[in-house]
Amino acid sequence: MQLPWLAPGAPLPDPALSWGPADPVPGLLAGGGALDVPTLLDAYSHGIFPWFSDDQPILWWSPDPRMTLAPAAFRLHRSLRKVLQSFRADARCEIRIDHDFDAVIRACSAAPRHGQSGTWIVPDMVAAYGALHRAGHAHSVETWIDGELVGGLYCVAIGRAVFGESMFARRTDASKIALAALVSLCRRHGVARIDCQQNTAHLASLGAEEMPRARFVEHVGRARGEPGPTWRFEPVYWSELLPARSSTAL
Missing domain, CATH: 3.40.630.70 (Leucyl/phenylalanyl-tRNA-protein transferase, C-terminal domain)
Known part of the structure; x- marks a missing residue:
């Protein structure tokens, strides 16, 4: 399953589209985008949060269950x-x-x-x-x-x-x-x-x-x-x- 890649300012995908148990990394939703205030507010408002390490791009998550x-x-x-x-x-x-x-x-x-x-x-x-x-x-x-x-x-x-x-x-x-x-x-x-x-x-x-x-x-x-x-x-x-x-x- 291909991970959606976001340009800065692009809307985040529906959290229901995050990877499931059969996918490589369950809960992962998208990569890229930006960490500006509007994007973060939009993410949290829909049950999505960023989580990534120093050697990774921005990654967005919405695990199921929560x-x-x-x-x-x-x-x-x-x-x-x-x-x-x-x-x-x-x-x-x-x-x-x-x-x-x-x-x-x-x-x-x-x-x-x-x-x-x-x-x-x-x-x-x-x-x-x-x-x-x-x-x-x-x-x-x-x-x-x-x-x-x-x-x-x-x-x-x-x-x-x-x-x-x-x-x-x-x-x-x-x-x-x-x-x-x-x-x-x-x-x-x-x-x-x-x-x-x-x-x-x-x-x-x-x-x-x-x-x-x-x-x-x-x-x-x-x-x-x-x-x-x-x-x-x-x-x-x-x-x-x-x-x-x-x-x-x-």
């Missing part, structure tokens, strides 16, 4: 619950949104990946998502301790359609704290699903599950037209995952 996490189904394991309780109670710890997006995506690009020798967050991707951030459609959720950025993640958002991209940690559990904060924010603002793109055992352990691509694309089509979250984290949002603190608590 891994997604419903914030309402997030599994807060006991160990992470304890971490979040300590984090919430410590005045030195805070969650910041979009405080230093560029630092977060650079850290994600440098973070080692299990079983991978390089990164897919190549310089062109860093620049592209920086532009998407400045356009208001890419956000960072950041874990700060003692005034230091120690972990975080970045995501794409169009209305209430939220797409997780990558995370990093410089301290134990720092990326998990950022993910829990994103889940709390999404619960508070009625976001039904967070796209996770690929199936991993770690995501499945947190409650993520696969869904047919057609149903995922339908979800995105609805959610992208709904009012999006306010991308600001308030400490009260932790109550979406943790019991509210007593007013008499120290």
